Amino acid sequence: MEKFFSIGKTAEMVGMTAETLRHYDRIGLVHPCKTDEWTGYRYYSEREIVRLHTIHALRCMDLPLHEIKKMLDWGDLEKIIAFLKRAEESADQKIAELQHVKERIGRARRFYEGKASEKPKSRGIFEQIFPKRAILLSNKLRSPTVENLWNYHRHFYEQVGKDRRDAFAFEDVAGIYEADGQPHMFAICTKYIQTEGLLFLPAGKYLCADCSHEDKEKALGALRRRAKEQYDAVPEAAVCLVVLSGILQWNYQLQLYVGRSNDL
Helix, strand or coil, X not given: CCCEEEHHHHHHHHCCCHHHHHHHHHCCCCCCCEECCCCCCXXXXXXXXXXXXXXXXXXXCCCCHHHHHHHHHCCCHXXXXXXXXXXXXXXXXXXXXXXXXXXXXXXHHHHHHHHHHCCCCCCCEEEEEECCEEEEECCCCCCCCHHHHCCHHHHHHHHHCHHHHHHCEEEEEEEEEEECCEEEEEEEEEECCCCCCEEEECCEEEEEEEECCCCHHHHHHHHHHHHHHHHCCCCCEEEEEEEEXXXXXXXXXXXXXEECCXXX
């Protein structure tokens, strides 16, 4: 005995809404096979459910409804096979794209998890000891933007050239090095060879301050005054690390070298 299902039950079975089924009925894509003459309730059979499952699968591949409707009405098996082959190739491409997006999202998540686990530093001016650091100055980038911070290291790998790419590796940090009024974005090297733009930050004691973009110049002025008063130092350059504070948001940590440390 043939089974019939209400519009609500059919929608549940095929993972669609009742309004979607009504829309498909209106455009002639899938009609209910039976309508109760007294109540006006519409019913679907297993044949329509199979058709709806097929439509749902093809819609997941971003195929438009008018193309799906044509295919379902064809009586030529060769044409149907060719259509489904193209749909399968489209699905493979979409799966590959989604896998790539998933990997990028995973890298971003792990990056932000690492940032979230870092111990926040106190506000105000504080001292910190750093070892000698090798940095590579950008020959193009001057200040951080959403565009250049996304996939930041790609710029530096392109700068050193494909033939020397394997000789370099970088920390997951962006920064600005400013000397003589000229700012340059930089990457901190964990692996390097001699190249144009390679610079070494001296080991020792640094005066540091966390600040926002708006407070950067004011905070830098306060650091310079403290360096002069406390250490009689006039740093030639300022280091400014980019500290992510959210998606597409960042603050800074300013660093001024004030001399050697007995701890090194």
